[in-house]
Amino acid sequence: MSVPTLSRPAKKLPRAFYIMVLPAFALFLIFHTVPVLTGIYYSFTNYAGYGEWSFIGLSNYINLFRDERILNAYGFTFLFAIVSTIAVNIIALSVAMALNSRIKFKTGFRGIFFIPNILSILIVGYVFNYLFSNSVPAIAEALGINALTSSILASGDTAWIGVVILSVWQAAAFNIIIYLAGLQTIPGELYEAASLDGASPWQQFSSITFPLIGAFFTINMVLSLKNFLQVFDQIISLTGGGPGTSTESISVLIYRGGFQGGEYGYQTANAVIYLFVIIAISFIQLRILQRREASF
Amino acid sequence: MTATAYSAERSALKNGDRDPGVHRPDRRQINWWLTALVAVLSLTIFIPLYFTVVTALKTPDELGGSGFGLPGTPAWSNFAEAWTLTDFPQALMNSALITVGAVLLTLLTNSMVAYAIARNMHRKLFKGLYFYFIAALFVPFPIIMLPVVKETALLGLDNQLGLILLYTVYGLSFNIFVYVAYIRSIPLELEEAAITDGASTWTVFWKVIFPLLGPMNATVGILTCLWAWNDFILPLVILSDPSAQTLPLAQYVFQGQFNTNYSVAFASYLMAMAPLLLVYLFAQRWVISGVMRGSTK
Numbered sequence: 001m002s003v004p005t006l007s008r009p010a011k012k013l014p015r016a017f018y019i020m021v022l023p024a025f026a027l028f029l030i031f032h033t034v035p036v037l038t039g040i041y042y043s044f045t046n047y048a049g050y051g052e053w054s055f056i057g058l059s060n061y062i063n064l065f066r067d068e069r070i071l072n073a074y075g076f077t078f079l080f081a082i083v084s085t086i087a088v089n090i091i092a093l094s095v096a097m098a099l100n101s102r103i104k105f106k107t108g109f110r111g112i113f114f115i116p117n118i119l120s121i122l123i124v125g126y127v128f129n130y131l132f133s134n135s136v137p138a139i140a141e142a143l144g145i146n147a148l149t150s151s152i153l154a155s156g157d158t159a160w161i162g163v164v165i166l167s168v169w170q171a172a173a174f175n176i177i178i179y180l181a182g183l184q185t186i187p188g189e190l191y192e193a194a195s196l197d198g199a200s201p202w203q204q205f206s207s208i209t210f211p212l213i214g215a216f217f218t219i220n221m222v223l224s225l226k227n228f229l230q231v232f233d234q235i236i237s238l239t240g241g242g243p244g245t246s247t248e249s250i251s252v253l254i255y256r257g258g259f260q261g262g263e264y265g266y267q268t269a270n271a272v273i274y275l276f277v278i279i280a281i282s283f284i285q286l287r288i289l290q291r292r293e294a295s296f
Numbered sequence: 297m298t299a300t301a302y303s304a305e306r307s308a309l310k311n312g313d314r315d316p317g318v319h320r321p322d323r324r325q326i327n328w329w330l331t332a333l334v335a336v337l338s339l340t341i342f343i344p345l346y347f348t349v350v351t352a353l354k355t356p357d358e359l360g361g362s363g364f365g366l367p368g369t370p371a372w373s374n375f376a377e378a379w380t381l382t383d384f385p386q387a388l389m390n391s392a393l394i395t396v397g398a399v400l401l402t403l404l405t406n407s408m409v410a411y412a413i414a415r416n417m418h419r420k421l422f423k424g425l426y427f428y429f430i431a432a433l434f435v436p437f438p439i440i441m442l443p444v445v446k447e448t449a450l451l452g453l454d455n456q457l458g459l460i461l462l463y464t465v466y467g468l469s470f471n472i473f474v475y476v477a478y479i480r481s482i483p484l485e486l487e488e489a490a491i492t493d494g495a496s497t498w499t500v501f502w503k504v505i506f507p508l509l510g511p512m513n514a515t516v517g518i519l520t521c522l523w524a525w526n527d528f529i530l531p532l533v534i535l536s537d538p539s540a541q542t543l544p545l546a547q548y549v550f551q552g553q554f555n556t557n558y559s560v561a562f563a564s565y566l567m568a569m570a571p572l573l574l575v576y577l578f579a580q581r582w583v584i585s586g587v588m589r590g591s592t593k
Contacts (some may be wrong), residue, residue: 012418013416014496014497016497016498017412017415017422017497018412020408020409020411020412020501021408021412021413021422021425023405024405024406024408024409024465024468025409025425027461027464027465028428028429028432028465028468030447031444031461031462031465031466032432032435032440032465032466034443034447035439035440035443035444035447036435036439036440036443038443038446038447039439039440039442039443042442042443049442052452058470074350089412089531095334095337098330098333098334098337099334101327101330102325102327102330103326103327103330103331103334104326104327104328104331105331107581109334109335110584111576111580111581111584112338112341112342113338113341114577114580114583114584115341115345115573116341117522118526118573118576118583119526119569119572119573119574120525120526120528120543120544120547120568121526121528122526122528122547122548123544123547123565123568123569124344126547126551126561126565127344127347127348127562127565128344129350130347130363130558130562131344131363132346134360134362134363135347135362135363135364135568138360138361138363139362139363142362157555162307169340169344174587177584177587177588177591178588178591179565180588181588181589181591181592182591182592184588185378185592188575205502216591219591226434226436229436230436230437230438232528232529233529234530236548237551242440249520250438251436251437251438251529254441254442255438255441255529255533258442259442259445259533264442266510267442268439268442268443271436271438271439271442273440273510274436274438275435275436278434278436282434292423
């Protein structure tokens with residue numbers, strides 16, 4: 001806690017401090033808080049995005065829970081987000097550990113593995129779209145792998161896997177860098193001592209590496225899940241939500257229904273529920289992960 | 297190996313020494329098997345990039361099959377066609393303008409807000425403000441998506457300027473978080489000395505604090521740049537005038553209209569990815585250390 005030494009001579013705070021925060025506060029209020037509150041207000045109306053509207057109380061919220069399409073979107077988004085979060089963290093931690101060990105061209109490899117993070121997901125998605133729908137089936141045909149001869153994006157059962165692959169490819173880059181930052185905080189002496197004591201690589205990982213990067217693991221898990229729950233660009237470029245509505249995420253549904261489907265009020269109600277879901281999940285995740293961190 | 301050698305090496309690593317393996321004694325030999333494995337893994341990054349490049353250079357009848365074969369004679373005309381179809385110069389200008397504007401405004405304002413908050417955390421008002429900004433980290437974009445579109449249209453901000461403002465405001469939550477942590481590690485004595493010499497709060501901020509924020513400014517600047525340049529959803533919902541399109545948005549619109557001409561489409565994707573890739577090629581180590589710094593703060 002900082003001590004209020006600066007304001008020691010006079011109790012009054014320099015006006016400059018208020019001027020420093022005022023514009024940002026005003027803009028934040030206008031462009032963030034007001035939209036949040038308007039959104040919550042509209043969620044109690046039948047506003048279509050244009051024309052007349054009236055107050056309809058909780059109807060939107062009640063209807064949400066009976067709407068197959070919305071339940072479907074939640075189902076897909078959660079399946080996708082959980083699978084991707086787990087996959088991206090396993091991959092990123094493994095790659096980060098490899099990049100932190102005694103390999104050659106370390107800096108160069110770090111530079112390479114960060115590339116996906118500097119590319120637009122939408123554009124990369126278009127490239128992956130072509131790979132999934134044309135290249136992979138052509139290669140599978142040449143190799144005689146029947147299961148992959150038709151595009152995975154064309155089937156409602158497998159399209160989500162394509163979305164996972166693209167998302168993990170892109171998100172791993174950032175997670176690798178965070179894990180690398182974490183791994184570098186571990187003193188090398190610990191491993192030297194452990195290997196003198198005859199600890200196996202797995203023992204070293206589970207009793208040194210993993211506990212000591214606990215905070216970084218927590219950050220990555222919480223951020224990944226939160227970001228994946230908002231998946232949008234990936235869907236637009238790969239599947240457009242299809243086939244049917246099998247890969248329609250909550251964000252895509254809110255965008256489509258809200259802007260193109262005349263469901264402005266209804267979809268803002270969906271967004272409000274979504275807000276509570278994200279907050280609840282982030283807090284539960286933080287509590288569980290931090291308890292785990294502390295127990296080491 | 298002694299502890300000092302270890303810490304020397306660790307600090308060398310932190311400073312991004314190009315190849316810390318070279319000066320090592322025998323006991324810490326390079327693991328060639330692991331190096332090979334990492335090299336193979338890095339193909340997962342290169343293959344999609346290679347594929348983008350060769351496809352962009354093919355004629356329509358060279359497409360087909362797996363698409364990994366090299367083109368016969370490079371069809372440079374694809375780039376010319378993509379250039380006009382997407383109105384590339386205009387989109388590039390818009391993306392550049394929005395990104396530069398967002399980065400500059402973010403650096404100037406967000407650091408200032410963070411300074412005022414960090415130095416007055418003991419006051420209820422500023423502490424409240426801190427939590428008010430941080431809380432927004434948990435608000436998903438879709439909840440504000442529909443209302444903010446109405447609002448920007450109403451205020452006449454459904455354009456490039458509006459996007460610059462939105463990136464500056466929406467980045468505030470995360471940036472305040474990293475800036476405040478950093479500013480609180482700067483000793484107060486520096487400012488007190490300046491104040492004793494008669495400097496105003498503004499002078500203290502611009503002459504003492506802002507220069508000291510260099511590393512954090514780099515981190516915030518890089519992350520804001522990557523976000524503003526690559527973002528798709530905000531330009532998609534905010535921009536109303538087609539001539540205000542950013543590069544990712546131009547790909548989206550173009551994809552919808554000409555999705556059968558893959559070579560031209562890939563030439564267009566490549567042109568949209570190229571500017572940031574080129575910058576990254578030269579500033580790579582700096583970018584990575586910037587991002588790493590942001591995550592350890």
